[in-house]
Amino acid sequence: MSKKKIVLTVIASALCGSMLTVLAAGVFLRSAGIYGDDVLRLFGVMKFIQSRYVDAPDTSVLVDGAIDGMVASLGDPHSVYMPPEVFRTLRQQTEGSFGGIGVTMGFKDGTVKIISVLDGTPGAAAGLRAGDEILAVDGIPTNELPSEEVALRIRGEVGTQVTLHILHDGAEQDVTITRDVIQVHSVRGVMVDGTTIGYIRIASFAEHTGDEFAAEMARLGEAGMTSLILDLRENPGGLITSCVAVAEQIVPAGSIVSVINRDGDTEVYRSHLSARKYPIAVLIDENSASASEILAGALQDTGAATIVGTTSYGKGSVQAVMPLFHDDGLKLTIAKYITPNGRSIDGTGITPDIAVDRAPADTTDVQFEAAKKYLEEHPNL
Secondary structure: OOHHHHHHHHHHHHHHHHHHHHHHHHHHHHHOOOOOHHHHHHHHHHHHHHHHOOOOOOHHHHHHHHHHHHHHOOOOOOOEEEOHHHHHHHHHHHHOEEEEOOEEEEEEOOEEEEEEEOOOOHHHHOOOOOOOEEEEEOOEEHHHOOHHHHHHHHOOOOOOEEEEEEEEOOEEEEEEEEOEEEEOOOEEEEEOOOOOEEEEEEOOEOOOHHHHHHHHHHHHHHOOOOEEEEEOOOOOOEOHHHHHHHHHHHOEOEEEEEEEEOOOOEEEEEEOEOOOOOOEEEEEOOOOOOHHHHHHHHHHHOOOOEEEEOOOOOOOEEEEEEEOOOOOEEEEEEEEEEOOOOOOOOOOOOOOOEEOOOOOOOOOOHHHHHHHHHHHHOOOO
């Protein structure tokens, strides 16, 4: 027998062995009524790669790639596979303490710009400024990443480094920054100088946002607050349970939001608030998304607040986060939601009652001033 025939025979034998293993597994899985032909194809390809690829592959890397590919094929920017470092950062974010660089970002038309830099943080020490555009994170262009993943990749374990490719004063440059602990309270409030108007900003809906909001409302109430500006600008969302915990304090009794899964099953979150206490103006912008839109939509539909600013992001879906087996995780869209009046805002957003655009040349916060003026002219419920 020639050498060529011997080699072909060996390859054929290896392939037969691999396929017999897969087919045997397939027969078992089929008998259990769990998997179909597509799963057999998946296992068949993996087995072929494992046994015949020129360099021995890492099976975990193969599986990670397969999961990532499956999720990406959904075409849903809000459903993502999260490798361990990204999943770890997501958990830290919802707990309210994380390793990061201390910047707030805005996302619009595929660009990522720094909105503000916290004093005393690594970002401030590196010379980052509001208006800088982030073009890439650790070599990955930001226009290739969902907005949420950009933030998660910038955050990470304390003491590790992240390299940002930025546009700063018209010139592109790389900045390498060492992450540090960024302790962020998701809620902060103040009294507006010279008025009885309270101002509360919710940066995100983290684990303790409901309690923090209640504490700020009580503190401002004791300081003489008679009306409220609620700032949800640049708020990307967060935990729906925390959003509901806030809504229960300011949305009149009735529906807050209805969550509907693909089978049509509906879960309605309700408020049992007996009486509204304050006139409210809510600030939103194009980066107000998800849970912040749930709250704004509930307040708008129930007439409990006047919405001021620009049309919100338009994320009308709900995601579940599932930890996997290698410290990684999966975030998957599992439902859509509608506002109390039955509106789906997915892809359209919340339209403000009073539209006010911001411009780079503005020397004051024109949206805040519009909300303040409205409450001064409408001091009563």
